[in-house]
Amino acid sequence: xxxxxxxxxxxxxxxxxxxxxxxxxxxxxxxxxxxxxxxxxxxxxxxxxxxxxxxxxxxxxxxxxxxxxxxxxxxxxxxxxxxxxxxxxxxxxxxxxxxxxxxxxxxxxxxxxxxxxxxxxxxxxxxxxxxxxxxxxxxxxxxxxxxxxxxxxxxxxxxxxxxxxxxxxxxxxxxxxxxxxxxxxxxxxxxxxxxxxxxxxxxxxxxxxxxxxxxxxxxxxxxxxxxxxxxxxxxxxxxxxxxxxxxxxxxxxxxxxxxxxxxxxxxxxxxxxxxxxxxxxxxxxxxxxxxxxxxxxxxxxxxxxxxxxxxxxxxxxxxxxxxxxxxxxxxxxxxxxxxxxxxxxxxxxxxxxxxxxx
Numbered sequence: 001x002x003x004x005x006x007x008x009x010x011x012x013x014x015x016x017x018x019x020x021x022x023x024x025x026x027x028x029x030x031x032x033x034x035x036x037x038x039x040x041x042x043x044x045x046x047x048x049x050x051x052x053x054x055x056x057x058x059x060x061x062x063x064x065x066x067x068x069x070x071x072x073x074x075x076x077x078x079x080x081x082x083x084x085x086x087x088x089x090x091x092x093x094x095x096x097x098x099x100x101x102x103x104x105x106x107x108x109x110x111x112x113x114x115x116x117x118x119x120x121x122x123x124x125x126x127x128x129x130x131x132x133x134x135x136x137x138x139x140x141x142x143x144x145x146x147x148x149x150x151x152x153x154x155x156x157x158x159x160x161x162x163x164x165x166x167x168x169x170x171x172x173x174x175x176x177x178x179x180x181x182x183x184x185x186x187x188x189x190x191x192x193x194x195x196x197x198x199x200x201x202x203x204x205x206x207x208x209x210x211x212x213x214x215x216x217x218x219x220x221x222x223x224x225x226x227x228x229x230x231x232x233x234x235x236x237x238x239x240x241x242x243x244x245x246x247x248x249x250x251x252x253x254x255x256x257x258x259x260x261x262x263x264x265x266x267x268x269x270x271x272x273x274x275x276x277x278x279x280x281x282x283x284x285x286x287x288x289x290x291x292x293x294x295x296x297x298x299x300x301x302x303x304x305x306x307x308x309x310x311x312x313x314x315x316x317x318x319x320x321x322x323x324x325x326x327x328x329x330x331x332x333x334x335x336x337x338x339x340x341x342x343x344x345x346x347x348x349x350x351x352x353x354x355x356x357x358x
Contacts, residue, residue, distance in 0.1 A: 001350045004039030004322035005032040005339070006075050006227060007059070011049040012249060012329040018052055024332045028325060028339060029063060033070040035343035036351070039103065040067070041075030041322065046114050050257040057090040064098035072098050075192070075227075075322070076107035076174050079136070080128040081118055084152050087132075088139040088159055095164040104140065104167050105192065106133060107174035110258050110271075126179065126270035127151065133173075133187055140167045172225065177273040181205065185212035191224040192322075195296045199226075199312050206316050223318045230323035231299035231330075232342040242334060243299035248290040249328030255286065298323060302345035309350070321350065 007029050011021040032040040042059045045051035053059065060072040072094065077087055095102040108129045109115065115122040131149040139145040143162045147154040173189035175181045176196060184191050191209045193202065206224055213221035229247050233239035255261060265271045298305055298321075313319065323342070326335045 041073035246328035
């Protein structure tokens with residue numbers, strides 16, 4: 001199993017300065033390689049304290065100079081918010097700076113208020129994503145940017161520096177909705193899915209991805225990535241207390257940032273699953289929904305976490321794992337304690353699962 005660390009750069013309720021929040025998460029990011037993680041990644045979000053990471057490729061370029069081994073994953077570049085030519089250039093530069101350690105992760109974006117401030121109609125998100133993804137992937141393979149689509153018209157342009165090497169096996173795609181899974185499979189990307197419902201209910205989601213990937217490419221799909229929030233402690237009681245407080249805190253910011261209980265998804269192209277989720281949320285209530293979110297994430301003692309992940313593997317099949325440790329007002333001390341204990345007691349066993357599978 002490959003295991004990664006995802007940086008969110010959240011400033012929960014503005015409890016510190018933005019500079020302090022960035023210093024906190026840079027310190028944690030510096031721990032990823034020496035503690036043995038396989039990948040380090042950063043989200044892309046704009047304008048709000050929910051996640052202050054508007055330039056994840058630049059963050060990873062900074063980390064490229066501070067690391068030697070770890071994979072550097074964009075988790076993810078939100079394609080409708082970016083010019084395709086500039087994405088190609090930045091990813092190629094990151095690959096050169098890291099000596100071929102870049103992993104290109106892409107997403108469509110879910111926050112209407114971010115779309116609004118960019119001046120982009122969210123109803124165009126799916127079409128913009130599909131057009132940009134095809135154009136960018138061709139450019140990363142050929143070194144030539146060219147497009148004549150509805151949204152992106154690009155005169156044939158040679159990219160310099162030229163690509164370091166192929167991204168074909170270093171290509172991830174966030175696929176949270178049934179609308180995104182076929183696109184992810186068609187692109188030949190490794191699927192990333194954040195915790196959103198009990199993992200047992202995600203079986204059809206994962207099975208659809210594997211089936212479609214084989215149909216498109218005549219080979220097995222790579223292991224999908226589950227993206228979880230982590231709280232690890234020697235005490236089961238302390239671990240649960242941390243999870244119940246900070247994961248629930250984070251869940252509330254998710255609801256606020258994405259306006260998940262709103263009606264805007266109902267008539268929005270390509271977001272039908274989220275309209276269904278909004279209706280369910282209204283029926284369930286915020287408190288119960290927050291506790292449900294905590295239940296599906298990764299927390300407990302090291303052995304409890306191993307047991308939970310092994311149970312998930314039995315249900316979903318093989319998967320890779322990416323964890324977030326700094327969120328929802330979690331103190332820097334607790335975040336560091338959690339990641340160090342996880343790396344010491346859990347990570348070696350997860351890596352052994354990978355070797356056993358091989």
